[in-house]
Amino acid sequence: MSSSFRSSAPRPYQSYVYAYPHKTAYRPFPEGGRPALSERWAGERKDALSLYLHIPFCEVRCGFCNLFTRIGAPDELTTRYLDALDRQGTAVRDALGDDEPVRFAAAAFGGGTPTFLTAGELDRLCDIAEKRMGADLRAVPLSVETSPATATADRLTVLVERGATRLSIGVQSFVDEEARAAVRPQRRADVESALARIRDARTPVLNIDLIYGIAGQTERTWRLSLDAALAWQPEELYLYPLYVRPLTGLGRAGETADRAWDAQRLRLYREGRDHLLSHGYEQVSMRMFRRSDAPPQGPDDYACQTDGMIGLGCGARSYTSTLHYSFDYAVDMREIRGIIDTYTATEDFSRAEVGREVDEDEARRRHLLQSLLRAEGMEVAGYRERFGRHPVEDFPSELDHFGSLGWLDESAGPDRLRLSADGLAYSDALGPELFSPAVRADMAAYELK
Numbered sequence: 001m002s003s004s005f006r007s008s009a010p011r012p013y014q015s016y017v018y019a020y021p022h023k024t025a026y027r028p029f030p031e032g033g034r035p036a037l038s039e040r041w042a043g044e045r046k047d048a049l050s051l052y053l054h055i056p057f058c059e060v061r062c063g064f065c066n067l068f069t070r071i072g073a074p075d076e077l078t079t080r081y082l083d084a085l086d087r088q089g090t091a092v093r094d095a096l097g098d099d100e101p102v103r104f105a106a107a108a109f110g111g112g113t114p115t116f117l118t119a120g121e122l123d124r125l126c127d128i129a130e131k132r133m134g135a136d137l138r139a140v141p142l143s144v145e146t147s148p149a150t151a152t153a154d155r156l157t158v159l160v161e162r163g164a165t166r167l168s169i170g171v172q173s174f175v176d177e178e179a180r181a182a183v184r185p186q187r188r189a190d191v192e193s194a195l196a197r198i199r200d201a202r203t204p205v206l207n208i209d210l211i212y213g214i215a216g217q218t219e220r221t222w223r224l225s226l227d228a229a230l231a232w233q234p235e236e237l238y239l240y241p242l243y244v245r246p247l248t249g250l251g252r253a254g255e256t257a258d259r260a261w262d263a264q265r266l267r268l269y270r271e272g273r274d275h276l277l278s279h280g281y282e283q284v285s286m287r288m289f290r291r292s293d294a295p296p297q298g299p300d301d302y303a304c305q306t307d308g309m310i311g312l313g314c315g316a317r318s319y320t321s322t323l324h325y326s327f328d329y330a331v332d333m334r335e336i337r338g339i340i341d342t343y344t345a346t347e348d349f350s351r352a353e354v355g356r357e358v359d360e361d362e363a364r365r366r367h368l369l370q371s372l373l374r375a376e377g378m379e380v381a382g383y384r385e386r387f388g389r390h391p392v393e394d395f396p397s398e399l400d401h402f403g404s405l406g407w408l409d410e411s412a413g414p415d416r417l418r419l420s421a422d423g424l425a426y427s428d429a430l431g432p433e434l435f436s437p438a439v440r441a442d443m444a445a446y447e448l449k
Contacts, residue, residue: 010429011259012266013241017373017431019317020366021439023329024446026354034351037095040323045308046096048105051135053085053125054313055109056340057116059149078117080344081313082124088312089132091349096310104135104310108143112315115150119158126162133310137163143205144168148186148194156201166205166236167198173214173221174228181215182242188228195232204295205235212268213242213261222268226275235294238287239272241265241428269425283375286427314343318352321363325355335449360387362436364394368417369434373427377409377418391417398433 015022029035057073073081096102107129117125129135143166144159151169159167171191173179179186198206208229212222229237242265273283281289309319314327328339358366364387371378383391392399399417402408407423407430423430435443 010426010433012262012426013243013428015432016240016243016428017369020369020431020435021324021356021358021362022443023317023326025439025442026324026326026329026356027442028328028354029352034353035323035325035355036351037092038097038350040320040352041096042099044320046100046102048103049308049310051104051107051129051133052309052311052313052316053107053109053114053129054311054316055111055114055117055125056081056313056315056336057111058113059116059147073116077340077344078121081340082117082121082128084344084346085125085312086128086132087347088349089128092310092312092318093133095350102134104133104140106141106143107135107137110143110145112145113147113150114144115146115152115155115159117155119152119154122155122158123162126158128312133312139163141165145170146194146198148191151194151197153197153200156197160201160203164203166207167201167203168207168209168236168238169194169198170209171195171225171229172209172211173217174225175217175221178214178217178221178225181217182211199232206232207236207238208232208234209238209240210272211240211242212272213265217264217268219268219271222271223275226272230276230279233291235291237276237281237289239269239276239289240287241269266425273425283424285374286424314339322358323352323355324358325352328354330449332449362439363387364391365434365436368395369431372417372419372434373431375419375424377412377416380415380417395434401433402430 057078093102109125114125115122126137130137140163142162142164144164145168146155147170151167156167172182172184174188174191176186176188195206195208210225210229269286273289276289277283280292282292284290309317311318311326315329317324317326327343330336330339367383367386368378368391371383378391380390383389387394399408402423403410405422405426407419407426409418409420409423412418419427419430432440
């Protein structure tokens, strides 16, 4: 079950493992063999599902972004997209059946930028979640992503009235020059105004995203952004290392990673981590920090990929215990536009189109990976209860390697696997080491588009 390692001392920033297997390991199902959702959800637990609605529109596309999103929405495209989302929601709810209660424990609207939609369209989006899927948005944690330009008072009012408990805003930097360097045109004054509107809306949780590793960024300017964010006393902060990926704006500019940039990002990460810890925040994962008195908000990092995930929209993923599925994936804007157009014209959403079967070995890897990348680590008993074995039996070479690098916390005791401070810092190297050979091969063979 173990896999061979590509290097004895991995570089710290290889891949942000926000889902496993990654979409580049997905493949189209054959036309005659597309899995019927009603069959694949039969027998699955449905009492604590997660619901994710994906809106693939932004007002601009940042230079580092490789998310499934397009700029703008001409010719009533948002209306057509919501129509398709409605059809998909109806089909998926039918596939879940009524043999047992269907209950959603958490919901999220992401993208793209969900608040690209107008206030009226956001109201309709909530209706799709509630009236089509049966989610009670006012009774469960509801997280919504927004941006400085689209966090307007009318949109925020709709979201709060419909039950939003968490608003996450991508600021990235409070330094205007750094924002421009990341191809994210915004002014600090506009960011501060948006944050004021979010605070006025009185959602329980404000999350601010910041990025480190931007060209020209120094410890002084990084601290400036951190302190500017802390001035708003956000309940959560996410600190993301900058990545330059193929087909993105920065990727086309020819920027590449090197050892000096690795060292800079690692240095800024530690600076940011220590600064937030000293200001009353707790580390949840490499990226996520929560204020110690913040209210709980349901699933955290990596928990979104547990079994029982329903994703609606052409960029969303869904997970059963044995199948991960979505729609086609692309980064290039022209390809994305084509996928969105195909999605909006789709009438039959009863079968999975693109995805990957998940066998027992992959399920073990996912469980270990998504648990180990959290600061609290993984209880060995939970793994043993699910799989009947100790994780060391399944991943002896991987865990031995992590230990030799000082990535495991030896003080955690025999009943818990937990990363050390260095292990958390190297999460983006550790995660890929747990990819199976088959997933790694399919990711490598994927043709970027």
